[in-house]
Amino acid sequence: MNDKLLHDPESWLDEHGDYLFRYAYVRLRNRAAAEDAVQETFLAGIKAYDRYDEKTPVRYWLRGILHHKVVDYIRKAAREIAVDDSEDHEILDRFKYKAFGIPSQQPAPWKFDPKHAYEQKEFWEIFYRCMAGLKESMGLAFTMRELEGLSTEEICKELRIKPNNLWVLLHRARAQLKECLEAHWITPEGTEQ
Amino acid sequence: MIMTCKQVAKALAENRYYEMPWNRRITMFIHIRICAVCGRYHQQVIDMQKGIHDYLEHEDAGDITPTLQLSDEARQRIAEKLKKEK
Structure with a gap:
């Protein structure tokens, strides 16, 4: 039996719905938006099903469609939020990043x-959970750069910011992620660090 | 070729460490190991990028299953849409 028959669109929801939802949620950090993205992915999948070539499992094919939906959503969201860069200069000064690219504080x-x-x-x-907890512009920048691999130029264009501001957003995102991981991860007993 | 602190910072800001060519990673690794000025900071950036890299691999394999799923309402709505569109 070929893959197309095995993967009837009606079975997509049961087989891949939760997987795709989790993929979208950690990137969008908004339940309603993630659920809409999954729905739109399935509908786009039905329309494009004739072009599905069976070379990749249907889950990854659907995830490829979802990736575009996620990036589209982020682009729209980026237009609606104003990136607050009031603290950026302070952080940049502290890091002496412009001149040397090095932190003055370890x-x-x-x-x-x-x-x-x-x-x-x-x-x-x-x-x-910690990635899903990153806030607004910081979260959007983190998703675009670290999870979706968009270029610095593309992200700066979408968020209407300069590369230095992006660097600060990513710096903040990493710091928040580290803090969250340290607050919630307890090394299992009996294992060496 | 020896990299400067600024070149390491720029490379890590523009590229994901684990996707860089091995020769670039080696020169960066050497700098970070011996540089008392930026070493710890950039090691933490690389540790975090390694975490994201490994996370994406686990996500690909489908073996991260947080207790998070589509709501019943969304599931029902999507099922109805799928029936209509099929």
Whole structure:
């Protein structure tokens, strides 16, 4: 039996609905938007189904469609929010980034060993929750850069900011993510750090 | 070729460490290991990028399953749409 028959669009919701929803939610951080994106993905999938070539599993094919829906949503959201860069100069000054690209203050060390944590299955659910908790412009920039791999130029254009402001947004996002991980990840007992 | 602190910062701001060519990663790795000025900061950036890189691999494999799913209402709405559109 070929893949097309095995993957009737009516079965997509049960087989891939939650997977696609989780993919969208961690990127959009908005339940209604993520659910809409999944719905639009399925509808676009039905329309494009004739072109599905079975080379990739249907889940990844649908995820490819969802990726575009997510980026479209972020572009629209980016137009509606004003990026607050009032603290950016302070951060940039503190880092002397423009001149040397180096921080003048060393960051606090990790409270756990990240390399060890990355080997623990339970860690990734906390990582997911912490990424899903990033706020507004910081979250949008983080999704575009780190999860979707858009270029600096593209992101700056979408958010209408300069590269230095993007750097500050990503710096803040990483700091918040680190803080959240440190607050929620407890190294399992009996394992070495 | 030895990289400067600024070049490391620029490279990490513009590219994901684990997607860079190995020769670029090696020169960056050497700088970060020996640089007392920017080493710790950029090591943390790389640690975080490694986390994101590994997360995306786990996401690909579908083995991250947070207790989060479509709401019943959305599920029903999507099911109805799918029936109509099919």
